[in-house]
Amino acid sequence: xxxxxxxxxAEITRILAAFLEKPPVLTGAxxxxxxxxxxxxxxxxFVVEVEDHYDxxxxxxxxxxxxxxxxxxxxxxxxxD
Amino acid sequence: MDLMDKFTVLRERQQELADDxxxxxxxxxxxxxxxxxxxxDGRRTILAGTNNYLGLTFDPECIAxxxxxxxxxxxxxxxxxxxxxxxQGHGALERELAEFYGVPHAxxxxxxxxxxxxxxxxxxxxxxxxxxxxxxHASLYDxxxxxxxxxxxxxxxxxxxxxxxxxxxxxxxSRTLVVTEGLFSxxxxxxxxxEIAEVTGRFGAYLFVDEAHSLGGYGEHGxxxxxAAGVLDQVDFVVGTFSKSLGATGGxxxxxxxxxxxxxxxxxxxxxxxxPCPSVVATTRVALRHVRERPELKTRLWDNARALHQGLCDLxxxxxxxxxxxxxxxxxxxxxxxxxxxxxxxxGVYTNLMLxxxxxxxxxxxxxxxxxxxxPEQIGCIVEAFRRAVADTDEAD
Numbered sequence: 001x002x003x004x005x006x007x008x009x010a011e012i013t014r015i016l017a018a019f020l021e022k023p024p025v026l027t028g029a030x031x032x033x034x035x036x037x038x039x040x041x042x043x044x045x046f047v048v049e050v051e052d053h054y055d056x057x058x059x060x061x062x063x064x065x066x067x068x069x070x071x072x073x074x075x076x077x078x079x080x081d
Numbered sequence: 082m083d084l085m086d087k088f089t090v091l092r093e094r095q096q097e098l099a100d101d102x103x104x105x106x107x108x109x110x111x112x113x114x115x116x117x118x119x120x121x122d123g124r125r126t127i128l129a130g131t132n133n134y135l136g137l138t139f140d141p142e143c144i145a146x147x148x149x150x151x152x153x154x155x156x157x158x159x160x161x162x163x164x165x166x167x168x169q170g171h172g173a174l175e176r177e178l179a180e181f182y183g184v185p186h187a188x189x190x191x192x193x194x195x196x197x198x199x200x201x202x203x204x205x206x207x208x209x210x211x212x213x214x215x216x217x218h219a220s221l222y223d224x225x226x227x228x229x230x231x232x233x234x235x236x237x238x239x240x241x242x243x244x245x246x247x248x249x250x251x252x253x254x255s256r257t258l259v260v261t262e263g264l265f266s267x268x269x270x271x272x273x274x275x276e277i278a279e280v281t282g283r284f285g286a287y288l289f290v291d292e293a294h295s296l297g298g299y300g301e302h303g304x305x306x307x308x309a310a311g312v313l314d315q316v317d318f319v320v321g322t323f324s325k326s327l328g329a330t331g332g333x334x335x336x337x338x339x340x341x342x343x344x345x346x347x348x349x350x351x352x353x354x355x356x357p358c359p360s361v362v363a364t365t366r367v368a369l370r371h372v373r374e375r376p377e378l379k380t381r382l383w384d385n386a387r388a389l390h391q392g393l394c395d396l397x398x399x400x401x402x403x404x405x406x407x408x409x410x411x412x413x414x415x416x417x418x419x420x421x422x423x424x425x426x427x428x429g430v431y432t433n434l435m436l437x438x439x440x441x442x443x444x445x446x447x448x449x450x451x452x453x454x455x456x457p458e459q460i461g462c463i464v465e466a467f468r469r470a471v472a473d474t475d476e477a478d
Contacts (some may be wrong), residue, residue, distance in 0.1 A: 039438050040438050044234060049141070052245065057250065058230055059231040059233055060225075060232040060233070060234070061228075
């Protein structure tokens, strides 16, 4: 079954909101570094949470161009296909 | 967009540090007095952040061996071993390292950084996988990136996280290299290598451990955390450096696998780098002998490490890990870390300032490393300087 990217995006947004101490309004376009001021190590920790949630492994190369929640959702969707 | 534009942010950050008077890159050791003291900014300063764990940089036997090698063999090799040939010392050091670890194969590199790059780049290729501890040293990340393999991170020091990822890799686990460190260099926390080796072995993967900060300080014979955990025979590749406990520069890899001898034809960081110079090889060989023959060095290192850890703990400071030769003090706020680092230097104590993103969990750290050459009085001075520096910066807030 093909993964629904919009559902994944909503789920990732929920995981991110739980991950942040004081989450702002999050959208698919939210940039993890520029908008949320996350350090790279915090982004990594968040991605590990996402990996464990979906029971997938995302390689570093796939993450190299990921900046936003939508872009991460697309990577997760490809891993689930 | 100009080629140089990318440096704008770095320039601003460097200027911020300079404005704060807390730029570690501008600290100059004007004169070295011993393994644990230098003149910095005209002031006698205790060195509490040099990774000189066994304090061998001024060891008379090491110095004599280095001087003799300089006189007999010259200042450098002027090229790689592939092109210029081997010096007798290169092979001798490799044999001694292999014997020290009880394995048949050893390979020497010109730096610890190139040992990680050179080993990983030769061992792992496209279609292989690497599972890398998230807090691994930059040289391990860089080495992994050179491989072309799929790289996945597991949670720092978390065998369960590793297991999940090995399971997700399925059949690919047999062509997966698990990469971690014995003692993590920034916080001083030890890897749970017994658990990691068990999980790695269960999935048929291979294990690579960087013992850069644990050589000489861990294990009955000083071979590192894997020896201390009783799993050295389950580690496929051990990498380390001469630039910390052995007081020189260079790196090595040892292994029971005979493919290591083939790395000489496959490892670009080995092939295309000038080989270690004779004086460095000579001092390293003597230092390695000291690790084998002078267990009191390890005892003194640990006495000092525990005293430093306890002293800083008693001040109510938040430390990065349990007692180890690396003692990292955490600060919630970056300005406080900067001010404390600067005040410590004024009080005659040099530590390592580590700020995000260089610190593993986004916190700001003042990192200390104990040395066997520290005297109990010096350890006391370091702790007292921390007490005063923290109090002074509290008042300044």
